[in-house]
Amino acid sequence: MAGGTSRADLARATHLSAVTVGKIVDEMLGRGLVREEETQPPGGSQSRGGTMGRPPRTLHLGGKRRFLAVELGVRRTQVAWVGIDGTPLLPIQSFPTPESVSDWRTKLAEMRLTFDGHADRMLLSLPGVFDAERGELICSPNLPWSEGRQLLEAAADAGGAPVIAVQEIQALALGHRASGRAADSFVLVDFGDGVGGAVMTGGELLHSPLPLCGELGHTGVHGNRRRCACGAVGCLETLVSRQGLLQSFQAASGSKAASWDDLRERVQRHGAEAWLLPSLDAAGSVLAGAINLLGIQSLVLTGDLPGLHPDIGRILTERAVQHSLIGRFGKLDGEVAPRRRIQGLITAAEDYLLQPEA
Numbered sequence: 001m002a003g004g005t006s007r008a009d010l011a012r013a014t015h016l017s018a019v020t021v022g023k024i025v026d027e028m029l030g031r032g033l034v035r036e037e038e039t040q041p042p043g044g045s046q047s048r049g050g051t052m053g054r055p056p057r058t059l060h061l062g063g064k065r066r067f068l069a070v071e072l073g074v075r076r077t078q079v080a081w082v083g084i085d086g087t088p089l090l091p092i093q094s095f096p097t098p099e100s101v102s103d104w105r106t107k108l109a110e111m112r113l114t115f116d117g118h119a120d121r122m123l124l125s126l127p128g129v130f131d132a133e134r135g136e137l138i139c140s141p142n143l144p145w146s147e148g149r150q151l152l153e154a155a156a157d158a159g160g161a162p163v164i165a166v167q168e169i170q171a172l173a174l175g176h177r178a179s180g181r182a183a184d185s186f187v188l189v190d191f192g193d194g195v196g197g198a199v200m201t202g203g204e205l206l207h208s209p210l211p212l213c214g215e216l217g218h219t220g221v222h223g224n225r226r227r228c229a230c231g232a233v234g235c236l237e238t239l240v241s242r243q244g245l246l247q248s249f250q251a252a253s254g255s256k257a258a259s260w261d262d263l264r265e266r267v268q269r270h271g272a273e274a275w276l277l278p279s280l281d282a283a284g285s286v287l288a289g290a291i292n293l294l295g296i297q298s299l300v301l302t303g304d305l306p307g308l309h310p311d312i313g314r315i316l317t318e319r320a321v322q323h324s325l326i327g328r329f330g331k332l333d334g335e336v337a338p339r340r341r342i343q344g345l346i347t348a349a350e351d352y353l354l355q356p357e358a
């Protein structure tokens with residue numbers, strides 16, 4: 001609803017009756033999800049055909065709802081105070097992620113005090129395997145202290161509001177869908193402190209009987225002997241996460257002191273060199289397996305690895321094409337996209353708040 005829209009326009013766009021649209025809009029107004037404003041006609045006149053009438057009214061996202069959006073990351077936790085339309089009400093803040101639930105709760109509570117006002121909901125993105133129905137983080141290899149139900153309880157206590165929690169890569173996929181430029185179906189893969197994926201089919205997140213979907217980073221790579229934080233040996237994550245990439249770069253440069261900034265500067269200047277190509281090949285093979293299994297021909301890459309150099313997204317897509325069946329008869333579309341996690345959290349909140357029981 002960028003720029004606003006009318007009830008009549010919504011009825012035409014959705015093919016619903018004016019009465020049905022009116023009921024839905026009234027419910028959304030009552031829940032504070034949208035606002036309705038009078039629109040002054042051009043020239044300032046409120047008449048139509050010489051007859052005085054009621055000024056037209058338009059609907060806009062951005063009602064009374066205010067959210068505290070929290071991204072729990074391996075290295076840092078980001079906190080944003082936003083409206084329901086995604087507008088930041090204050091600059092995003094962050095703090096180093098501690099190593100216990102109690103310390104994290106304390107830090108989050110301290111930061112919340114810097115925001116002015118009451119949050120209707122806390123929106124929380126979580127790494128690892130998250131069971132949304134049970135409200136439990138089942139497995140988080142890179143943040144083992146966060147596993148269980150205590151983290152969500154601590155978040156609600158620190159934020160002073162009910163929590164809507166979303167697995168972090170699913171939040172990215174929801175955010176990409178909300179950008180307005182996404183295909184109806186796509187596989188999104190994010191490369192950061194871990195490697196995760198999410199699948200969108202027909203505009204909806206793909207879910208499975210188990211809370212395991214898109215865990216591409218824990219796919220084994222033949223010949224890889226690195227031990228993963230999950231306990232297995234050979235996971236893709238150990239090659240193309242930040243730490244995995246840095247380990248390869250340090251070995252290639254002969255310097256254990258080489259930093260991520262050193263790696264980024266090297267790749268920005270020289271592109272994908274010999275030390276990086278085997279990891280890209282491995283990632284491409286895993287992506288191809290996902291494409292073959294799902295039958296989806298749109299690949300979205302986000303995060304640190306594709307952000308290092310423009311060639312990397314192209315190389316990953318080419319490798320996926322080489323190893324996927326679609327490369328024999330069709331086209332695989334690949335793109336590098338920015339992370340839109342906060343927008344994804346807001347999208348999840350909108351869906352939740354529209355449910356009758358919410």
